[in-house]
Amino acid sequence: MARYFDIRTTILIVVGYGILPEEEDRPIAYELKRLINQRREGDENRSAVVLTDIWVMNQEMAEFFPAIAIGGPGVNAFTAQIYETLPIAFTRDQSCFIQMDPEQGKRAVLWGMDHSSTREAVDVFVKDGLLDRFLDLVWRQAGE
Numbered sequence: 001m002a003r004y005f006d007i008r009t010t011i012l013i014v015v016g017y018g019i020l021p022e023e024e025d026r027p028i029a030y031e032l033k034r035l036i037n038q039r040r041e042g043d044e045n046r047s048a049v050v051l052t053d054i055w056v057m058n059q060e061m062a063e064f065f066p067a068i069a070i071g072g073p074g075v076n077a078f079t080a081q082i083y084e085t086l087p088i089a090f091t092r093d094q095s096c097f098i099q100m101d102p103e104q105g106k107r108a109v110l111w112g113m114d115h116s117s118t119r120e121a122v123d124v125f126v127k128d129g130l131l132d133r134f135l136d137l138v139w140r141q142a143g144e
Contacts, residue, residue, distance in 0.1 A: 005065075009047070011036055012065045013032055014029075014056050014067055014068065014076065014079075015029050021076060025118065028118065032122060033048040046139055066107070067106070068109075069108070072111040086101060087099065089102060090130070095112055096121050097111050098110055103137075106138050106141070110122050110125050
């Protein structure tokens with residue numbers, strides 16, 4: 001049975017391509033995917049998929065999907081492409097960053113200056129309700 005990904009409701013979780021982001025950021029991405037999938041309220045079209053920045057940068061369709069990038073601009077080309085256009089929603093000690101437009105955007109970037117700071121950004125994103133705000137915005141817009 002073929003699986004389809006709805007461009008309005010499937011959240012791309014984008015990690016960098018390479019040894020370091022694959023080793024450090026991909027496990028975090030799968031944790032975030034699990035948390036997103038727990039929130040889909042029975043709607044099979046609401047889901048998340050983890051993939052690399054290479055796919056996003058080379059697929060024209062990628063721009064239509066809502067997306068969360070994990071990892072800084074030095075390890076994630078998608079982050080490097082979008083982080084300067086997104087407002088900072090959270091920062092700690094100039095080493096941990098959450099960037100998103102909490103009112104209208106369908107992009108978020110979670111990153112830090114090192115692995116522990118990136119993990120902290122993802123933890124804050126979830127615990128402080130920013131993930132729920134992001135999903136509400138994306139999935140509400142899809143229903144309009």
